[in-house]
Amino acid sequence: MAVYLDYIPYPSLRPHQDEMLDAVYDVVSTGDHGVLMIDAPTGSGKTSCISAALAAAPGKIVVAVRTVSQIGVYLDEINRIWSNTRHRPTVSYLIGKQKACPLASEIWGESIYYACMRLREGSKNYMVSRLERGHNDVYDPSRDEIPDEPPGERTVCPYYLRSKEAFEINGKVYFRSSSAAVDAAERMGRRIVPVDALEKTCRGVCPYEVMSLHAKSSDITILNYHHLFSPDFQDAIIQWLGLEADRMTVIVDEAHNLGDSVREMNTRVLTPRILELAEREINRFEKALGQAKLGEEHHDWRREGLKTARHLIPRIQRFIAAREARSKDGETLLDGELFRQYVYDGIDDIDLALSYLSDVAVAIAEMKLAESDHETLYGDIQPSLATMVLFLREVEEAEHDPSYQRKIVTTSSGERRWTRLEVTKIDPAPVIRRVVDNVNATLMLSGTLSPIDAYELYCLGEPGRARKISLPNPFPQSNRLIIAADRATTQLSARENPENRNLISGYISALIEEVPGNVAVFFTSYPMMASYRDACARFARGAGKRVFTEPRSAEDIPKILEEFFRAGRSAGAVLLGVSGGKLAEGIDYKGEALNGVAVVGLPLSVFDEIQKEVISYYTQKYGKKRGTLIAYTLPAINRGLQAAGRVIRAESERGVILLCDSRFASRGLGGVRMYLPEWVQGEMVMADPERCRLLIREKLREWGDTFACSKNG
Numbered sequence: 001m002a003v004y005l006d007y008i009p010y011p012s013l014r015p016h017q018d019e020m021l022d023a024v025y026d027v028v029s030t031g032d033h034g035v036l037m038i039d040a041p042t043g044s045g046k047t048s049c050i051s052a053a054l055a056a057a058p059g060k061i062v063v064a065v066r067t068v069s070q071i072g073v074y075l076d077e078i079n080r081i082w083s084n085t086r087h088r089p090t091v092s093y094l095i096g097k098q099k100a101c102p103l104a105s106e107i108w109g110e111s112i113y114y115a116c117m118r119l120r121e122g123s124k125n126y127m128v129s130r131l132e133r134g135h136n137d138v139y140d141p142s143r144d145e146i147p148d149e150p151p152g153e154r155t156v157c158p159y160y161l162r163s164k165e166a167f168e169i170n171g172k173v174y175f176r177s178s179s180a181a182v183d184a185a186e187r188m189g190r191r192i193v194p195v196d197a198l199e200k201t202c203r204g205v206c207p208y209e210v211m212s213l214h215a216k217s218s219d220i221t222i223l224n225y226h227h228l229f230s231p232d233f234q235d236a237i238i239q240w241l242g243l244e245a246d247r248m249t250v251i252v253d254e255a256h257n258l259g260d261s262v263r264e265m266n267t268r269v270l271t272p273r274i275l276e277l278a279e280r281e282i283n284r285f286e287k288a289l290g291q292a293k294l295g296e297e298h299h300d301w302r303r304e305g306l307k308t309a310r311h312l313i314p315r316i317q318r319f320i321a322a323r324e325a326r327s328k329d330g331e332t333l334l335d336g337e338l339f340r341q342y343v344y345d346g347i348d349d350i351d352l353a354l355s356y357l358s359d360v361a362v363a364i365a366e367m368k369l370a371e372s373d374h375e376t377l378y379g380d381i382q383p384s385l386a387t388m389v390l391f392l393r394e395v396e397e398a399e400h401d402p403s404y405q406r407k408i409v410t411t412s413s414g415e416r417r418w419t420r421l422e423v424t425k426i427d428p429a430p431v432i433r434r435v436v437d438n439v440n441a442t443l444m445l446s447g448t449l450s451p452i453d454a455y456e457l458y459c460l461g462e463p464g465r466a467r468k469i470s471l472p473n474p475f476p477q478s479n480r481l482i483i484a485a486d487r488a489t490t491q492l493s494a495r496e497n498p499e500n501r502n503l504i505s506g507y508i509s510a511l512i513e514e515v516p517g518n519v520a521v522f523f524t525s526y527p528m529m530a531s532y533r534d535a536c537a538r539f540a541r542g543a544g545k546r547v548f549t550e551p552r553s554a555e556d557i558p559k560i561l562e563e564f565f566r567a568g569r570s571a572g573a574v575l576l577g578v579s580g581g582k583l584a585e586g587i588d589y590k591g592e593a594l595n596g597v598a599v600v601g602l603p604l605s606v607f608d609e610i611q612k613e614v615i616s617y618y619t620q621k622y623g624k625k626r627g628t629l630i631a632y633t634l635p636a637i638n639r640g641l642q643a644a645g646r647v648i649r650a651e652s653e654r655g656v657i658l659l660c661d662s663r664f665a666s667r668g669l670g671g672v673r674m675y676l677p678e679w680v681q682g683e684m685v686m687a688d689p690e691r692c693r694l695l696i697r698e699k700l701r702e703w704g705d706t707f708a709c710s711k712n713g
Contacts, residue, residue: 007051009080016471017045021052029056031440035466039449041473046445047077059247063222079192090189092218100207106151111373117381119157126156127166140165142180163209185214230265245438255444259458262428268391270421277371277384282309284369305360308353315343324419327410334406361386394423403427429461448641451675458630473679479654481699484665486686490601505535506689507660512539514696515596518568520575522643524601540574550577579603580639596656597647602663603639
């Protein structure tokens with residue numbers, strides 16, 4: 001398959017990379033809705049798959065990523081293709097308005113989506129008035145003087161005005177992209193534009209409009225998972241970008257996150273705020289209805305919809321308030337029958353009532369009366385009443401579909417408490433299949449897609465649907481030490497046992513005291529982290545290291561990481577976090593940033609009624625063994641591997657990985673060794689705390705002075 005080598009921007013391939021790229025080229029060029037799942041550790045060159053896909057793709061390549069930071073990884077790869085090959089594939093990306101809007105910092109007291117809609121409508125009205133005043137067929141604001149309005153008092157958006165022009169045909173006004181927007185989109189195609197340079201490249205034109213315009217013509221488009229896999233967007237995104245599904249190749253980055261992300265997208269949430277906004281919409285609609293001069297026969301469905309809303313909204317509000325008053329923090333199952341009896345008391349036909357509400361929600365959208373923090377793909381505000389209706393319909397759907405789960409979720413901060421209702425589609429496979437069964441080919445890439453057969457069932461719902469490849473670790477085995485505890489465990493039965501706690505403390509002290517520089521210790525939960533914090537602080541003091549603890553707020557993460565990285569350049573520090581938390585995934589601890597990691601405990605979810613219902617669903621679908629693996633064990637393995645994988649991010653780096661729970665090394669009851677990647681199983685050394693300390697010392701002597709050099713890059 002040497003044809004793809006023309007696109008590879010590197011002088012040579014890494015070990016086993018040709019096997020991966022051959023498979024990519026074969027699946028993409030064959031098409032026929034094929035799926036390739038690739039479990040390849042960090043360093044395997046997964047982003048180079050885009051080179052093989054470019055060589056084979058019959059149409060556009062769409063890359064689905066989970067976070068904005070991952071966009072940069074692919075932009076870097078495409079930039080290398082531009083610099084080191086004769087090919088210059090054009091690339092576009094879409095990011096949310098919170099990050100794209102130049103006016104975001106001055107929007108207060110309303111959602112950015114509502115502000116955008118308001119300013120967009122004001123801008124269109126302004127263009128219409130200028131078009132009529134000028135007696136011309138076309139009005140291009142970018143060639144005119146844009147209104148100068150102070151922040152907080154804007155009635156138009158200067159960026160949107162520069163992105164559009166108005167024109168009239170047969171007395172009706174239409175809008176299209178301005179020449180300034182077209183020029184900006186063409187500039188995006190002439191070079192690789194990083195996300196932080198997007199606004200500057202647009203030169204006063206709305207970045208969101210430029211992004212969407214450029215995406216229609218580019219060879220590669222990078223999207224958020226939400227754009228492609230949300231049930232609300234799936235069909236619309238293909239139409240919006242002018243794509244032909246069977247000529248589209250999808251690359252899913254960090255595919256181990258896809259199933260859980262799709263499950264989150266398939267969660268309908270009902271909060272007091274949504275109900276409050278829905279009530280405002282009803283009031284505005286009723287006012288507009290009173291002003292409309294329509295015959296009485298036109299009012300029936302509107303009146304019934306208003307009557308139903310007036311009945312349901314306060315009853316749902318009281319239901320949530322009552323649960324908030326008596327619920328502890330956490331999640332509990334929502335008793336669907338109790339909810340339905342209370343909310344629909346006095347309503348004879350639930351389906352008819354929801355139909356009336358749906359009609360009113362559509363009318364609210366059409367009349368631009370919506371109040372919401374969410375928008376459709378086309379930039380229109382999604383009515384809060386529509387959100388309420390969708391939630392209520394799925395609550396009804398759950399009555400006969402076991403893949404829906406209904407929950408009450410309560411959280412608190414200080415003296416404030418919040419309660420919301422949720423209904424979740426547990427099984428992501430049908431939503432994912434709506435994409436993969438219609439596009440040319442799909443590539444699912446991850447460094448922790450193990451066990452790959454289980455991920456195939458979770459994401460695709462069918463054994464044998466995908467071609468699967470698991471690659472060995474390309475980094476030198478001599479550069480890492482993987483130790484597993486032989487006895488210690490965080491299982492509930494032994495968690496507070498003094499001997500067991502001493503064993504865990506012994507492993508942690510070995511890592512902190514023996515591994516120079518920065519180390520991280522990831523626990524299964526915040527309470528467990530708190531219970532070992534004093535011991536960790538004591539070990540750290542003895543080693544002359546500072547302790548940093550994962551904060552609850554994501555806003556505090558950058559500052560903590562900055563100080564932690566700085567400490568790595570001197571005596572070192574200890575980072576305490578939670579597997580699956582903010583510090584254990586998606587952050588590259590490169591160079592001297594991290595020399596060792598301990599994963600304390602197998603990070604299983606709480607075995608509560610919520611988890612039991614999920615396990616029950618998958619057990620009925622796949623049997624007890626595979627069902628429990630997919631619903632309960634698989635997420636824990638992934639969280640543990642992701643945390644462990646933070647320590648070695650480049651070929652030259654060296655580090656120690658400590659799996660501090662005997663279940664990682666066991667194949668017996670509760671053990672997960674057989675589900676770990678083969679390279680981890682093969683390299684894992686079982687040890688007690690004292691031998692763990694000796695193994696680390698021995699490895700450090702082997703590495704010698706080059707250890708510090710390698711970590712300093």
